[in-house]
Amino acid sequence: MHEEVGSWLNIIVQHLPAWAAPYVNLGVITSWVVLGLVVVLAWRCTRNLKLVAQSGWQTIGEWAYQLATSFCEGLIGPGGERFAPLIGSLFIYILIMNLTGLVPGFVSPTASLNMTLALAITALVAVQYYGFRERGWRYLLHFVGEPWWLFPLMIPIHLIGEVARLLSLSIRLFGNIFGKEVVIGQILILLGTLLAMNRLSVVLRVPAVISSVAIGHVPLLLLGLLVSLIQALIFAMLTGVYIQGAIATEHETG
Amino acid sequence: MEFTAVLAAVVGLAVPIAVIAGAFAQAKVGTAAMEGLARQPEAAGDIQRGLIITLALIESLVIYALLTFFMLQGHVATLVEKLGQS
Numbered sequence: 001m002h003e004e005v006g007s008w009l010n011i012i013v014q015h016l017p018a019w020a021a022p023y024v025n026l027g028v029i030t031s032w033v034v035l036g037l038v039v040v041l042a043w044r045c046t047r048n049l050k051l052v053a054q055s056g057w058q059t060i061g062e063w064a065y066q067l068a069t070s071f072c073e074g075l076i077g078p079g080g081e082r083f084a085p086l087i088g089s090l091f092i093y094i095l096i097m098n099l100t101g102l103v104p105g106f107v108s109p110t111a112s113l114n115m116t117l118a119l120a121i122t123a124l125v126a127v128q129y130y131g132f133r134e135r136g137w138r139y140l141l142h143f144v145g146e147p148w149w150l151f152p153l154m155i156p157i158h159l160i161g162e163v164a165r166l167l168s169l170s171i172r173l174f175g176n177i178f179g180k181e182v183v184i185g186q187i188l189i190l191l192g193t194l195l196a197m198n199r200l201s202v203v204l205r206v207p208a209v210i211s212s213v214a215i216g217h218v219p220l221l222l223l224g225l226l227v228s229l230i231q232a233l234i235f236a237m238l239t240g241v242y243i244q245g246a247i248a249t250e251h252e253t254g
Numbered sequence: 255m256e257f258t259a260v261l262a263a264v265v266g267l268a269v270p271i272a273v274i275a276g277a278f279a280q281a282k283v284g285t286a287a288m289e290g291l292a293r294q295p296e297a298a299g300d301i302q303r304g305l306i307i308t309l310a311l312i313e314s315l316v317i318y319a320l321l322t323f324f325m326l327q328g329h330v331a332t333l334v335e336k337l338g339q340s
Contacts, residue, residue: 074299168314175317182324234310241307 008105009033031109034096064088075240076247083243086126091236094119094173098228101181102221111178113170120170123239124162131246139246169238176231184220191216258333265326272319279312 009029016024045061053059068088072080075087094110101108109115131139145154191212287305291298 075303168311171321172310172314172317175314175321178324179317179320230306230310234306237303237307238310 007107025112026107027109027112027115030100030106031097031115034093034100034109038093038096064092071236072240075237076244080240080244083130083240087236087240087243090119090123090239091232094235095228095232098177098232099225101177102224102228108177108181110173111181113174116170116174116177117166119173119235120166123169123235124166124242127239127242127246130243134247142246165242169235173231173235176227180224180227184217184224187220188212188216255337258330258337261326261333262330265323265330268326269316269319269323272316276312276316280309283308283312 007026007030009026012029013024013026042061045057045064047057048055049058053062065084065088068084068091069081072082072084072087074080076083097110097115098108100106101111110119131142143155143158144151145158192209195212195215283305287301290301294301
């Protein structure tokens with residue numbers, strides 16, 4: 001995630017004004033590009049809305065909204081469709097940011113801990129906000145725990161638990177995406193070295209670089225697709241589970 | 255020098271150990287999920303949702319080990335450089 005990483009967006013990073021340079025890096029700019037893409041897609045899908053969908057774009061938008069709504073209802077229970085905008089936006093944004101890393105010449109913004117920590121803080125602040133909005137001051141009671149006289153022990157445990165959620169949510173996404181990018185790079189280097197050492201590339205009459213990309217890149221890209229989709233799904237799903245725990249009226253929800 | 259050697263060995267061993275433990279845990283979860291799925295195919299959605307969350311929680315533990323590996327890997331390289339200079 002530094003300037004030496006090869007990317008099409010390097011030229012923007014190198015020409016930043018001096019006051020902005022410490023705060024803006026490649027990941028931030030890539031995430032802005034992704035954000036612009038999502039905004040354009042959403043604008044395109046919701047333009048010229050008709051009562052019965054006549055354009056393909058509106059059909060895509062309705063399908064995505066229907067999917068997010070039914071996902072949230074299944075996860076949070078009746079009334080869960082109110083959280084579909086938050087969880088669906090998190091899913092789409094993270095998914096597109098993960099998939100960005102598979103395009104040659106781009107890096108995933110989520111391969112940087114800064115980005116994933118920001119996303120996790122957003123999600124968990126939203127969880128606390130919804131907890132207070134749904135249950136009022138009674139939300140604080142769930143920090144106390146089940147036998148109320150254990151509160152000197154339970155309140156610190158629950159507070160530490162909230163911080164642990166933040167860490168696990170951010171480090172899981174960061175570790176998976178960063179690991180995916182590093183593994184793709186390392187295996188391509190390894191394959192290139194192996195192919196340059198034996199006679200396969202001589203037989204195939206292609207340079208070792210090209211045959212290693214052809215043999216190794218496509219399966220690794222499929223693996224990357226899988227990892228990107230699953231991690232975005234897990235982030236959205238865990239946010240939903242935490243919201244469900246915060247707004248549930250039972251006492252034992254931690 | 256011994257410190258560097260031990261560090262290098264430990265760095266190489268950490269991820270395999272974590273992967274073995276994580277693989278056993280994921281195997282147990284997968285077995286239970288498949289058995290439940292075979293017994294009650296109508297509960298497929300709930301079982302899959304729980305399966306994915308549990309697998310993610312286990313996998314994140316292995317990812318912690320991988321992160322530690324990445325951090326310590328750079329540490330080993332700088333240590334070797336320092337020892338080579340002195």
